[in-house]
Amino acid sequence: MIPDVDFRSDTVTRPSEGMRKAMADAEVGDAVYDEDPTTNRLESMTAEILGKEAGLFFPSATQANLAGIMAHCGRGDEYIVGQTAHAYRDEGGGAAVLGSIQPQPLPNEPEGIIDLDAITSAIKPDDFHNPVTRLLTLENTFNGRPLPEGYVAEATELARSHGLSTHLDGARMMNAAVATDSRPSSVASDFDSASLCLSKGLGAPVGAVFAGPRDLVDRAKRIRKLLGGGMRQTGVLAAAGIYALENNVNRLREDHDRADRLSEMFKDFPELGAAEARTNMVFLSPDGVDMPAFAAFLAERGIITGAGHGKPRWVTHLDIDDEAIESVRRACKEYFGR
Known part of the structure; x- marks a missing residue:
């Protein structure tokens, strides 16, 4: 039985009639062959919205984050992440289990930031005894809080100065953009890559998009197949994502x-x-x-x-x-x- 009022999460949203019609009317093809026009449109549309070169549709933001981390890092590498961040604590340890990538969790402050000095101290020196620190990942929003804009710029610049790539777990980045009166591309601009969940406040039934440079997205595509995320006539789902981006952001x-x-x-x-x-x-x-x-x-x-x-x-x-x-x-x- 569906409860009358469900405050557990924005993941419980159900597709509206307009979204259902868009799904029913979607033009489809085989997405593994890149022949699904609706999925292709969602990917390019999301990439443009986030200010990135390319996008890739995933079944979930968990899989998008995992493929993104694996695209940035190799076996035995390391990524820096918040101790209570979703990509560390709530995604089954996928990067370690499936990617052989070591997480280096650091404490999150209440507003979601990770202390810059702690990040600097956690970056491993170039020594064969150590894993190679490759990636900094942040989450926005964090427990519903938009990350401070100035902090994001400082943290990502710090990462770049040490040769690290950066990834944004942007499951609710549209909430951050709306709350701060910012363009989504501004929220994602300091990061090499970002994931956007479509099935939370945006109201789609399933799906996420990973966006970044073309070569990184191509690597993530190969990893998506490895993870079992290569789907076929995904236009039915992608249509819901397009509807969400066109109607449910503001x-x-x-x-x-x-x-x-x-x-x-x-x-x-x-x-x-x-x-x-x-x-x-x-x-x-x-x-x-x-x-x-x-x-x-x-x-x-x-x-x-x-x-x-x-x-x-x-x-x-x-x-x-x-x-x-x-x-x-x-x-x-x-x-x-x-």
């Missing part, structure tokens, strides 16, 4: 506004310890609240919640409307007013 502001409203509403219930909304996410630090009981109470009223990075997390998305926010208000009044 509307992310609605998600951000509703997250702001949710955060403000939670202030009426201080025991929940609601943080300020960052793009489309609100994190709670509850004090003295039986959260399993609270979650069960909400679930009985058709409101589903989840956790992210160890804290209760509420995520707004295109299937969350104004009435959904009001239903949470009513439920909280009922629960905490008992």
